[in-house]
Amino acid sequence: MRKVGASSVEDWDIVLLSARAQVRFASSVASQDTVQMSARIGLLLATTEAEKSGNLIRGTCFINDVPLITMIDTGETHSYTSLDCVKRLNLRVSAMSGSMVIDTPANGSVTTTMVCVNCHLTIYGKHFGMDLVCIPLSKLDVFLGMNWLEFNRVYINCCDKTVMFPKPEESLNPRFMNVGQVETSLKESAQMFMMFASLKMEGESGIVELHVVCEFPCVFLDDVTDLPPEREVEFAIELVPGTSPVSMALYRMSASELNELKKQLEVLLEKMFVRPSISSWGASVLLVKKKDSSIRLCVDYQQLNKVTIKNKYPLARIDELMDQLVGARVFSKIDLRSGYHQIR
CATH class of the missing domain: 3.10.10.10 (HIV Type 1 Reverse Transcriptase, subunit A, domain 1)
Incomplete structure (x- = not known):
């Protein structure tokens, strides 16, 4: 495993956010039915309280070779980027099928319909692709949640205050999903692809x-x-x-x-x-x-x-x-x- 120490520019201090909120996807149809999601949000929107807290993992990530202030939360279900960062870097924005309503203890409800699909991040020389939901953030550019941590198999050592990334050969190992996980991912508008592999023999052994x-x-x-x-x-x-x-x-x-x-x-x-x-x-x-x-x-x-x-x-x-x-x-x-x- 590769460890990120406290001396690196892109290192993370530590994160344990206690704040929790709830995400709701409001349907765009006329009935305005609300689908409740079992999501947990610990977003503090980089307020003064977040700046003073010592229980945060803060560091630097790069998008288009531009350094950005980043924070990680293990209680967060999604990943976000600020509207100011989207405008500043001229990132490509896509519209959601519905609207996302985020309830936070600091700033109340935040509604958004924009997402940066497969946005390329660079952290400690490692490249990642992640969907970033666009919301208003102050003094913070990128917020990485559990979807990024789980998908990239990132480990957090709270005792040593380090973030560990898997080795390159470990990252290549495929993750298998059961039927229930596939159905859940489809309900959450996940992008899925079908691949067909075939073996081509260079020549028959004589x-x-x-x-x-x-x-x-x-x-x-x-x-x-x-x-x-x-x-x-x-x-x-x-x-x-x-x-x-x-x-x-x-x-x-x-x-x-x-x-x-x-x-x-x-x-x-x-x-x-x-x-x-x-x-x-x-x-x-x-x-x-x-x-x-x-x-x-x-x-x-x-x-x-x-x-x-x-x-x-x-x-x-x-x-x-x-x-x-x-x-x-x-x-x-x-x-x-x-x-x-x-x-x-």
């Missing part, structure tokens, strides 16, 4: 930015450019004895499909995943469109599968496989995408 991927660059390759290494067991397809070679006619393709087939075959030949052959065995190929609009090259090995001797091995238990996934949160498609062309 796989190369993952920590695990960076640790094993030889495993997570950008692309496979050659055949897999030699294995201890060579891959072979065993056929049913007496099987004659199977060769199928090609499927019909459009001109665009033939063009795509040519491009993919050139890529496979360049990577040596396929090679030209004059074998009597043959299988047809077809192109399948995926969800991302890309084209997948598929080979029809149905006839070859019919004459192939199947390998015998026990099937894995699904429940055991599911148990192995307990606690897993991240699933990768890397095995699916790089599972092709892995057999020499």
